[in-house]
Amino acid sequence: MKPLSKKAKMAVAWTVLMTVIGTAMLHQWQFFFMGLASLVLLLIANHYDLLKDPEDKK
DSSP: OOOOOHHHHHHHHHHHHHHHHHHHHHOOHHHHHHHHHHHHHHHHHHHTTOSOOGGGGO
16 A cells, blocks of 8 residues: 555545544444545545645655
């Protein structure tokens, strides 16, 4: 797996935070699984360099 870019780290951290808070507040497992699916898609996008950040080139 490629190392996460700065933008990818922010997106993953935000998605994890919202998944945990949303699942805890709503008590809906569907929300949890949607969060997991989002994380998988973010990791796939990072692998194919779709989350490039211009500042990472420096």
